[in-house]
Amino acid sequence: MALIVQKYGGTSVGSVDRIQAVAQRVLSTVKAGNSVVVVVSAMGKTTDGLVKLASDISANPSRREMDMLLSTGEQVSIALLSMALQAVGQPAISLTGAQVGIVTEAEHTRARILRIETDRLERHLSEGKVVVVAGFQGISVTEDLEITTLGRGGSDTSAVAIAAALRANFCEIYTDVPGILTTDPRLVPDAQLMPEITCDEMLELASLGAKVLHPRAVEIARNFGVPLVVRSSWTDEPGTWVLSPSPVSRSLEGLELARPVDGVEFDTDQAKVSLLRVPDRPGVAARLFGEIATQSLNVDLIIQSIHEGNTNDIAFTVTKLSLNRAEAVSSAILPALGYHTDPSLDAPDVLVEQQVAKVAIAGAGMIGRPGVAAQMFSTLAAAGINIRMISTSEVKVSCVIAATDCDRAIAALCQTFDVTHSSLPTPAPSHSPTPPLVRGVALDLNQARLAIRHVPDRPGMAATLFQLLADQNISVDMIIQSQRCRVVEGIATRDIAFTVAQLDAEAAKRALEQAAPELGCGEIVVDRDIAKVSIVGAGMVDQPGVAARMFDALANHQINIQMIATSEIKVSCVVTKDQGVQALQVIHAAFGLSGSQKIQVPA
Ligand code: ADP
Ligand code: ASP
Ligand code: MG
Secondary structure (H helix, E strand, O other), rough: EEEEEEEOOOHOOOOOOHHHHHHHHHHHHHHHHOEEEEEEEOOOOHOOOOHHHHHHHHOOOOOOHHHHHHHHHHHHHHHHHHHHHHHHOOEEEEEEEEHHHHEEOOOOOOOEEEEEOOHHHHHHHHOOOOOEEEEOOOEEEOOOOOEEEEOOOOOOHHHHHHHHHHHEEEEEEEEOOOEEEEEOOOOOOOOEEOEEEEEHHHHHHHHHHOOOOOOOHHHHHHOOOEEEEEEEEOOOOOOEEEEEOOOOOOOOOHHOOOOOOOOOEEEEEEEEEEEEEEOOOHHHHHHHHHHHHHHHOOOOOOOOOOOOEEEEEEEEEOOOHHHHHHHHHEEEEHHHHHHHHOOOOOOEEEEEEEEEEEEEEEEEOOOOHHHHHHHHHHHHHHHHOOOOEEEEEOOEEEEEEEEEHHHHHHHHHHHHOOOOOOOOOOOOOOOOOOOOOEEEEEEEEEEEEEEEEEEEEEOOOOHHHHHHHHOOOOEEEEEEOOOOOEOOOOOOEEEEEEEEHHHHHHHHHHHHHHHHHEEEEEEEEEEOOOOEEEOHHHHHOOOHHHHHHHHHHHHOOOOOOOOOEOOOEEEEEEEEHHHHHHHHHHHHHHHHOOOOOOOOOOO
8 A cells, every 4th residue: 555645726726617527537546445635726727816916005015915916826736625425435534734834935936845744644644534734834933823825826835845744755746748858848738748857957947937847846747756747637548757866864853944955066178168159049059069069078067147238159078189170260260250240349259267166055945045056156256266157057056167166166165065075966867778968958048148248257256146146046157258348437347137027127126226336346237138048958967969969950940049058968058039830949949859649738
């Protein structure tokens, strides 16, 4: 007999018929000899409706009252599902988050789970009841008892956390699609179902816009080794398994506050190539990285910064052995890329730096905690180390620094984050011998781009700027420093650009504007008219040409790339918002991810 946690999303409990269908599925799971805890979301679009009501009353409602309001949606669906179970003869009881004892931080609208009391759950299970728990909500127990919510989409996180706390055999997430697909079937109907995906890949996809799973749910599954499967509540198809590395036994205390960093990594076999002032037009990145791939040179990090005038800077790292060839290819291709039209600028140029190293902090616990990256930057600054290139992913922040600084950087980072660099997380096993180059493609239309002009080029600037944002709880993605130095009033400066959630853009701008004069930084420029499209796949590590194929697909459709950022298992490009969906479609097709069947999403 197994203990199973099943979670049903909004559309799966969106009507009386659907609730009855869910009751039947739960019943048959019990009849097969299992104990079942069910976690449910609010019915259909209830939560959106509640958000709308609040915004009709107030432009800036208090976060506490938002939690009071939004948590009601789930209270309706737990009661109805419990009644539906009782109506078919299955003993059941509904419980709110507070009644279970889902204890969270006191952070309204984005609380993290601290612990889950299991006594009451276990008691009802031992009485033969199905326990129906309200997802997305908890209770904070500091000073007063306060209802909290976990953030939109958070019921997935409730379910996986309960599965971890109860040490359930597995957790099933039931939704309106057959499982995790190569991309959102609402935008690309011939997206294909994948039978499995590693946690690392899913973390990236989820945080890059694939809302089929809440990234924090994947984080908990990964940290506690909870077997997790995503399935359709309309069919009996097996769905998609999310593969975790073998679990290390962790304390359930501070459940979602696990150590932010598991390991410090470094790579001294790196060299950096920068192309300065290349023209800003479709096809440039495709041409450059296409040529590099033809030479079978493996590129690690790639960044392309925002353009001043009509030009871009592109920088990438390769192994030291490949540097000469990478430089030769870059120089040879420069004339073919064409010239920019800004008369105030010098001609395009190639710069190489041979003595660089990459240091990185890694860990699933850094998700949604912007303070962690800022802490890395300030640790490096305190050691007097200047950061040349930054690349971020959900579970890793990498910095390119001078090779001579590498040992000091490792020592300082190990001390700050209390780790030894040998304790790297083991990658999740994949059942397939070679993981696909690209597992999935994601689109995020809810991002904004900020650029800070003329940031003085000295240690500590990134630390100060991103700490400011971290203090406002703003997570930053795709941080890119321009490669080109510009001298402003005798001081060398660089531009720094990054993306944030649109919701945070105004607050980020305000915080930076306040600090800019004192820090000697220039103007803050915001662009909301962007889309971020990303490819994710564990198989792209050490495989030349993957990024080039993505850039090529965009170039073939005359889609201009505004920004590029990569990590080991993802490549993200920023394009204009109105080309976002097309970009997603052409990239999905370019990697041959389309299936022969069209996925129908229930209305
Ligand atoms: P639920 O209410 O069940 O939690 P969500 O709406 O939160 O469901 O998530 C399911 C939706 O996620 C799908 O209907 C689909 O449109 C979207 N989605 C985005 N990317 C993907 C993907 N890669 N695979 C599957 N679904 C995706
Ligand atoms: N009902 C909440 C929301 O719509 C939580 C969830 O569905 O996961 O965001
Ligand atoms: Mg959801």
